[in-house]
Amino acid sequence: MVVLEADPEAAARKRPKARPAGRDDGGGSVEREESRSPVRWALLGVLFVVMVVPIYLLIVNAFKSQQEILDNPFSIPLGGLTFEHMGAAISSPQFNVIGGYGFTLFLVVMVDVLCIVLAGPAAYAIARSLKKRTQLVLLYFLAGTFIPGAAVIIPVIYVLREIGLANTVTGLVAHDVASTLPVSIFLFVGFIRTIPVDIDHAATIDGAGRYRTFWTIIFPLMRPAVVTVLILNSIGIWNDFISPQILLSPSSGHYTVTTAIYAGISQYSTDLTKVFPNLLLAVAPVVIFFIYMQRHIISGLTVGAVKG
Template sequence: MGKAESAPRRRSVPVVKVVMLALLTVVMSVPVYLLLVNSFKPQQAIADNPFGIPLGELTLRYLSDAVHSPQYNVIGGYGFTIFLVVVVDVLCIALAGPAAYVIARSLRRRTQLLLLYFLAGTFIPGAAVVIPVIYVLRAVGLANTVTGLVAHDVASTLPVSIFLFVGFIRTIPVDIDHAAAIDGAGRYRTFWRIVFPLMRPAVVTVLILNSIGIWNDFVSPQILLSPGSGHYTVTTAIYAGISQYSTDLTKVFPNLLLAVAPVIVFFIYMQRHIVSGLTVGAVKG
């Protein structure tokens, strides 16, 4: 290994690296660039040169049209989707937390089978289970209702949430529970006042996993809430709007921008938590 040999090798690696990183930058940023630029351009300018920035023609008109569109409304969808995310998150934690606590703290075989019972749910694809869910909801009188959708969404978030919580609670020393019990705290109190505050990392992971899942979910609201219900999430609003006007790019781009913007902002702001949360959720769940 002489100097003459290792020198060009050391230089050749950065060349590959630079080319690959340039490719990555272009391929990943061009779609976002097109989305951003074309949301402010008239149809003709988009058709003439989608990559161009015609300074004279840029306008907020189409974005404002999208905000005020009466038929389908992404901004209106924000409200309902945020409502859905918050309600499902809260109910999921309220149900999964205590259940995971009992499972994690029990040494009984039967309780461990309960964990397997929940885990089996992660094997069921949403697109497959949503059809029979309609008929179950119909049987209990919740077909086509927001309550029905919330109930289904909470049920679908339970398996992974409980699994992650059980794993985390088992790392918390049981001595803490015993100390609380000796001080006279019941199991509910012990869980919510003593154990739950210690579960912060797992709770953050579950919240991120579920929030992004519910925000992006399309199948459940599409199938469980008919258009007649008047409730649109961001995804079903986009679906209703764009399937109608797919050739009118002045409607497509601004609506997509409105749908993507909050997620991108949230991602930039919470990047570290989101990446680790989604990774843990996928690998362990």
């Protein structure tokens, strides 16, 4: 049964107004968005070239002879592909990048473990406290993110000398842990604040103390943030050059990947058949690691950004 509207004017007012052409549901201009898209694609193209071209040069020139690199560094060595220089870089006793993998992995594991052990409880205490002085502590840690590492390296040397840890692996580990704590605590605090406090209250009723509550209940829930911190810290330590180069002298006998490259290539800077293979060996693990783990970085950084 169809009911006719008695008042035509009232019926006209009830009809939804036609949406103006060129407008979307959110009120934005479709034409404006379409006009901006070429600019976005152009910027993305420039960024892609800037990021990819150095990696491309590094890969293709690692398998060329010296003359081929000088004549045409952008060409792909389809006919003259050789693994001789790569094999020489792997087995070189003078600047063995592969040998630096072991010591660098040791640093990564030690710093990551100590950083989690120290940053986790500190972030939990800050996130669950409403006192102003606790928030000042958080600001104190955040201040460390604005200080360049190179600016404090000289004071660090004097401090390590005073406590007897100069030119030691322990001193380098202590410095790296201290440098990774600010960002780690900041990320942990943001994530813990998204976890309901009722979980803590329930654990307290069951007789769990604060330490047990954190390590057995809260910490397992922090897996995305923990994975993000581990990835960021690992990449930063792997690529660090200034700290191991200054805090560990050559007499210590310990070389990271970056310092091993510097020690060897600085002697053969004009021999490109030694430069490119060693650089490729140094950056390949961290690039592969980042590509594989990037989804965990994004999820860990965004999971605590918005409260649902």
